[in-house]
Amino acid sequence: MPGIIPHRHCIVCGKAIEPDKTFxxxxxxxxxxKERKKQRNFTLMMFALLFLVLMFLMAMGH
Ligand SMILES: [Zn+2]
Structure with a gap:
């Protein structure tokens, strides 16, 4: 489209930035x-919890 300069938006705050930038x-x-690390920690915790529950169920069975 004419008149529109190629640009991206900051993935954190949404401000218009140069196309080769992410932030x-x-x-x-x-x-x-910070947010990504938090999310990874959360995923790891969920896996650990799931693992514990599985272990518990296996210990209970038979
Ligand atoms: Zn920003």
């Missing part, structure tokens, strides 16, 4: 990495 600032990058 508008170091702050937003840090924010994103």
């Amino acid at each position: 508008c600032s170091d702050n937003c990058q840090k924010e994103y990495e």
